Amino acid sequence: MKTVLIVEDDPINLRVYSKVLTTRGGLNVKGTEDVEEAMKIAQAGDADIILMDVSLAHSVYQGKPVDGIKITQMLKADAQTSNLPIILVVGNMMEGERETYVKQSGADGYIRKPIVDHQQFVDQILALLPKDDTSA
Template sequence: MKTVLIVEDDPINLRVFSKILTKRGGLNVKGTEDVEEVIQIAHSGVIDIILMDVSLAHSVYQGKPMDGIKITQMLKADAQTSKLPIILVTAHAMEGDRENFLRQSGADGYISKPVVDHQKFVDQIMALLPKD
């Protein structure tokens, strides 16, 4: 069974995404907003894909505030985690944001919140999951 790491600072969003992905997608889910933990989990090889919130209010790494773009850049620059698919999730979906966020971060996909179509949400994640 595939495992999704959800990096999200809103506990309600985390719960909603977890439910959708376990019930509709049949996926395992882990969740955190702790940057050290994200890096550790990514390095451990136990996850298959990351859902990364763009604006993380409380995330700090080495004393500096970190958002989802910066964390994604770090993971994509690391040879050990660069192949791990990362989907950005954001409520700040303005015209042109999608392309900017994808270009800046190196992420593999982009989903805007709120997630209304649960099946489409699951399908977008399934499409980027590595095939065995």
């Protein structure tokens, strides 16, 4: 079973995303707002994809405040986690801002919140999950 790591500081969003991904997507979910924990999970290979909240109002890494963009940049710069797909979760922004965030961070895509279409949400994540290489 594939595992989605959700890095989110809103417990309600975390609960909703988890429920949708487990019930509709048949996925295993880990959730945290703790940056150190998220980095450890990613580096240990315990996640197949990351759903990264952009704002993360209270997150700190090594004593410095960080947001989802910075965490994504760190993960993409690390050879151990650079191939791990990361989807940014972004709120309402001006046209073009989301794409700028994806470029800045090196993320593999973005999802807008609030999430209205649950099946589309699951489909976007499933599309970016690494495929099992059973056919060579």
